[in-house]
Amino acid sequence: MASERLDDIVNDCLERMAGGEPIEACLASYPDDRVELAPLLEATGTTLLAATAVTPDPMVRQQGLQRFNEAVAQRATRKRGLRLPRFIWQSPVSRPIVAGALVLLIATGMALGADVAASSSIPGDSLYWVKTSKENILMGLPKSDMSKAKDHVRLAQKRGDEMDQLLEKGMFVEAERHYGEVNRNIGQTVDLVGLRMSTNTTEMPTRGFSTANRAELDAIKASLESTWAASHSALSIHLVTAADKDRVMILGLIQRNKLIFRTLIAFLESGESPNWPPFYRTEPPRRFSR
Amino acid sequence: MSDAPGTDPVENLVRRAQDGDATSFAELYERFHDKIFRYIYFKTGNPNDAEDITEDVFLRMLESINSFRWKGHPFSSWLFRIAHNLIVDHFRKRSRQKNTPLDDAGDLAGATSHEIEAELDVKLAIERVHLAMEGLTDLQKEVMSLRFAAGLSVRETAEAVGKRENAVKALQHAAIKKLRVLLGALGDGTQDRIVPNWSAE
Numbered sequence: 064m065a066s067e068r069l070d071d072i073v074n075d076c077l078e079r080m081a082g083g084e085p086i087e088a089c090l091a092s093y094p095d096d097r098v099e100l101a102p103l104l105e106a107t108g109t110t111l112l113a114a115t116a117v118t119p120d121p122m123v124r125q126q127g128l129q130r131f132n133e134a135v136a137q138r139a140t141r142k143r144g145l146r147l148p149r150f151i152w153q154s155p156v157s158r159p160i161v162a163g164a165l166v167l168l169i170a171t172g173m174a175l176g177a178d179v180a181a182s183s184s185i186p187g188d189s190l191y192w193v194k195t196s197k198e199n200i201l202m203g204l205p206k207s208d209m210s211k212a213k214d215h216v217r218l219a220q221k222r223g224d225e226m227d228q229l230l231e232k233g234m235f236v237e238a239e240r241h242y243g244e245v246n247r248n249i250g251q252t253v254d255l256v257g258l259r260m261s262t263n264t265t266e267m268p269t270r271g272f273s274t275a276n277r278a279e280l281d282a283i284k285a286s287l288e289s290t291w292a293a294s295h296s297a298l299s300i301h302l303v304t305a306a307d308k309d310r311v312m313i314l315g316l317i318q319r320n321k322l323i324f325r326t327l328i329a330f331l332e333s334g335e336s337p338n339w340p341p342f343y344r345t346e347p348p349r350r351f352s353r
Numbered sequence: 354m355s356d357a358p359g360t361d362p363v364e365n366l367v368r369r370a371q372d373g374d375a376t377s378f379a380e381l382y383e384r385f386h387d388k389i390f391r392y393i394y395f396k397t398g399n400p401n402d403a404e405d406i407t408e409d410v411f412l413r414m415l416e417s418i419n420s421f422r423w424k425g426h427p428f429s430s431w432l433f434r435i436a437h438n439l440i441v442d443h444f445r446k447r448s449r450q451k452n453t454p455l456d457d458a459g460d461l462a463g464a465t466s467h468e469i470e471a472e473l474d475v476k477l478a479i480e481r482v483h484l485a486m487e488g489l490t491d492l493q494k495e496v497m498s499l500r501f502a503a504g505l506s507v508r509e510t511a512e513a514v515g516k517r518e519n520a521v522k523a524l525q526h527a528a529i530k531k532l533r534v535l536l537g538a539l540g541d542g543t544q545d546r547i548v549p550n551w552s553a554e
Binding site: 074077128 | 373375378379382383386387390391394395400403404407408411412415475478479481482483497498500501502504507519522523525526529530532533536
């Protein structure tokens with residue numbers, strides 16, 4: 064009990080001394096405890112002096128405040144974009160809904176972000192598979208043969224653009240290999256419009272070509288022409304700028320490109336078999352034959 | 354204590370800061386900066402470290418102020434808890450630089466002999482108290498730092514260290530008793546020159 068009383072007295076004196084009162088004033092308030100109290104208050108005075116003697120450099124303090132204010136402003140800018148009213152977040156009912164919505168939003172954002180990043184990827188990029196997977200899924204959707212034929216022309220154009228970028232980067236081997244994809248998509252188009260192409264002279268055309276879907280065939284032809292023009296122009300530029308050792312390969316690409324596009328375009332234009340190889344025979348488009 | 358806005362100026366400042374009011378943040382900085390600095394300096398003994406850690410305390414406060422809830426605990430206790438944790442981190446990272454160097458002649462250039470003597474007295478007092486503090490328990494040191502350097506009330510100190518107010522007073526009393534012995538043991542005849550600031554009317 065006596066100890067607790069002294070605890071209170073020491074505490075009282077400490078607070079008075081911290082407020083600027085001298086030791087004597089405090090001792091005068093507790094004359095019965097003066098002997099025991101005096102040395103304690105001297106130690107208290109020395110400790111208070113040591114604890115409060117050092118003050119921060121005003122310049123450093125001001126600079127610190129400036130940096131703090133900048134951090135406050137940055138925090139406000141960050142929060143302005145995504146701020147939920149506190150009552151929504153704190154409500155036990157709405158919290159799981161808000162959390163679920165946020166997760167969905169983030170997942171969708173990541174998916175969209177990956178899709179956007181993948182759309183400009185080329186073979187060899189880490190996200191290229193996202194791009195081709197998406198295309199495969201879309202191509203798997205039920206559509207008419209003519210629509211699929213148009214889609215394959217668009218894909219041939221994309222592959223041509225990618226090949227162009229590979230050439231731009233000096234990846235000639237990869238570019239030449241990638242041209243196979245242009246060829247494959249044009250081959251799919253040929254198949255879907257009901258054309259059978261061959262370089263074998265014994266596989267001669269057998270019958271004429273149905274023009275029942277002329278409008279759609281014209282649209283495909285127009286698409287092929289623009290694709291052909293773009294790819295031919297790009298390849299011609301690479302031929303001019305490429306080193307001698309690469310020119311043969313690029314020239315080969317130009318010729319293959321011309322052969323496959325011009326032959327198909329010529330056929331779609333006339334509806335008749337050409338008199339020069341590759342010869343091809345025609346069949347009515349699958350769906351139209353029914 | 355209810356969660357409704359109160360009349361305590363610090364409480365009002367904190368609530369406004371939690372709503373994003375920049376002026377309130379600046380006022381909190383002004384109100385607590387020197388206390389935080391002195392508390393950290395008292396524990397680290399190095400003014401440069403104290404300046405750096407003080408700045409970190411306010412940045413940490415800014416990051417986490419929305420997590421602070423008024424549930425009977427003073428804001429100052431929460432803030433000094435942040436400071437305490439950062440000091441612990443600081444000591445984990447590097448060994449303690451105990452005392453302010455006393456041979457800093459640059460500070461005393463142009464001073465009179467009386468001013469030089471007074472300045473040295475203060476520096477010696479700081480030196481001796483820091484050395485004597487080493488003899489206290491961690492809890493006693495924490496209570497002394499919060500009460501003497503930061504100027505927290507008994508209640509705020511009790512909240513900060515997780516003790517009752519009576520326990521804080523007892524810890525404080527015991528620490529002063531021990532310091533008196535330790536300071537006496539460190540005495541070098543200059544002690545009388547240190548005390549007059551408090552004993553002179």
